Amino acid sequence: MAEKEMLFVHSLGTWLQVNCDVIKRNNDTINMKCFSNGKIVNGLLAVSLQLAKDSAIPNVMGENLEEEVQVRQWMEYALLINKLSDNITATKHMLEFLNDALSTRTYLVGNKRTLSDVALYKALYPVMVNLTYMEKEKLMHLGRWFDFIQNDQMVRQDNSIVLLGRPLL
């Protein structure tokens, strides 16, 4: 279980260009030693948010409080999906929800890429890989967003490109 969480938080850290060596696994919880005050940060959400704070990349949490809360809520969804990614039926509702939420948006939050786009991409990747074309066709907006995000090599990292879009013979 914690394996998946480690991979998730490491890929976020890599994207944020921060040192991931401080992230440790203790039984089934993830923790890291905070660089600035030496305190231990527990849990996937707190560690992810701490990494974002440590990152030199600007505005990964959005540009203001209103954007930050949205980034936060999508982080929650990313964590849920990351945990559920083997359970197709349970994720199905969430995918539809995300599809709906993305129907009018380019990025999840604001007009720039934030931590939430990257986190949700990471969490969704194993789910998207296993969707059939028919399912992907029903999740058009999600697919468009996903394709847009995955085309950034820095975000995609070692993942392969998931083929989306309506195929012609």
Place this chain on the structure above:
Amino acid sequence: MKILGSSYNSATLKLLLASKVSNVELDVLTTGPKHVLYKGQPMLELDSRVRIYSANSGVWYLFRKKFGHQLQDYDSAIDHWMEWEMMHLQPAGDNFHPLSSEKRQKELGTISKLEETLKKCNFIAGTNDVTAADICIWSSIHFMQIDQKDLLTTFPSVKAWYERLLSLKAFQEAVEKSSALNVAGTGTETVGKAKTQNTRAEVKKQATSSVSSERVPNTVENDSPEPRSATEDEITSAVQNWKLGQQNSPSPRILKHPVLPVEGTKNVFITSALPYVNNVPHLGNIIGCVLSADVFARFCRLRGYNTLYISGTDEYGTATETKALEEGVTPQEICDRYHEIHAQVYKWFNISFDHFGRTSTIQHAAICQQIFSDVHKNGYTFTDSVEQLYCNNCRRFLADRFVEGICPLCNYPDARGDQCDSCGRLVNANELKSPRCKLCGSTPSPKSSTHLFLDLPKIEPKLRIWLDTVVDGWSNNAQVIARSWVKDGLKPRCITRDLKWGIPVPVEGFTNKVFYVWFDAPIGYMSILNCYTNEWEKWWKPQNSVEVKYFQFMAKDNVPFHSIIFPSCLLAVGKYLNYEEGKFSKSRGVGVFGSEAESTGIPSDIWRFYLLWVRPENQDSAFVWNDLAQRNNSELLNNLGNFALRALTFLEKNFDGKIPEVNVDGEFERSLVGAVNKELKDYLSVMENARSLREGLRRLLAISRHGNLLMQSSQPWVLIKGGPEDRQG
């Protein structure tokens, strides 16, 4: 700010608590857009109309708005507990939480972690006052307690914390407001789990109704042929044949490799155009050449013809070299990798190749160079110099794809040497402004390079005579394309290239060049056969007494190379050309890839069926998922599948799996045998010479339709209950 969709649950209570603690007035509305995730979940709508769907995030926002960064040092602890509340406590208390179906700790185990922490501090995150974490957890505990009154008896510290907070004015007001929603919302006292179960059932109901409304609309016209009946003559001969039946049927052929042409039998040699190696094959490739050829090969084998079906990957050329440079590996490595992918995809599709080879073999180089030497020796080549860009840094002539520069037509800075991606027009590499080498970036300069040309005008008279003798056997598309090429008169074609990945030209002065990929690719039909058997020339140059029919399956855009250039080479060589061809066309386009087809979980036979059903024989066709589903259901499942399954299960259940003696003298049986035979004849006639595989499939389904009609009308499951005389067919 307002709460939309409030109801009597812990998520709404969280927001109410946060609003009281942070002193922010919220409009509490019970209406709101239907929450997509699950009913009963409220959302916080900010003044800017941004909606926050997660109550925890909403609580966090209200706190941050009120207190700013005062609690900064506790951020991580608060985040940790809010995540814990979402991932562990909520699923324990709420059956409808997405994680509730996951394996999880028992409620009591979950709460004991809370107990540990609250033993040591007054508030969860170690602060001196209420935080967002306290609110979220308190709210969940509050609702769990409603279901389970004695929940906290074993957790004194949690109980103390719970009661301490409950005594606060803000908490009392929020709880009161929340309870008011209960009465207004449901009008009953059902709360907690009872309520969540209720919502769950509702959503389930919703889900099922939405599924049924999405059922594939029955808009596609049903173009499968209706069963027809036969004339009296047809019936008589069919019945006669039926009775002679097994004695007359030929004994099955035994397949023995290598398959070689045999005198006195029908020998059929089948190739499908060699797929280019550096791509994963998509359904278009598969249907266009490989699958069609496979169906025909299987048909020929079933008919007892001596059949050989080969294909392989076409591996030389610029595209492979470019890709190899991009990925920093050798072209051979690229080819090895993709050849494997091709082979696997075709294997999954059950393509019955006798041999699936490749063009990067010694045999290929040898035959290719031999054919060229003969053409050269017979005087059908000439040399000419071509001005081409040369990169001094890389010491090589640059193929069009290796040059980039400013488009002379639209000034787009990154036009390629063959085409500008911006204006879409074709560009000549020499005309690019400030050209640069794609590999090293330095500026190439024009330099003349000598190349070998195939003297097509000189071969043309021979080609015309040959075409007249064979073209009638070709598909319509192939005839049209080939004729239009010769109509304008043929022009010489350059057959060498300044590349490294290819077959070296065996002529003094040209040894640093390779053959143009289209010169060597069709020769793959010979060399791949050579890899399969050393006696390959028996197929290409059969003895006079042996009749070999050669069928090539290819895409429309390959027709000129197969019908003009390749035959021209062979005519210039002066042997080999005594075969008959049948040609096919297929569509082009971005497609479902072969490897993707596998990942859909749909068995390959269903794909094979559908691709043949929609097989484009004249025009291009689009691929539509709904149509795939519909065809599968209406034709394969309801018609053929239904017939086969009904017949077989009936046979197994009532006749011990043995087909009993069948009497076909009755009026009904006679007309049935006649009708089926008529379809079968048509089937054989359209399949022979691969005239129309699509039509063949339709005739096949018509036969099974007759079977279903028989089942329907005679109702054997009723007859079987009668006496033994009824059991006769």
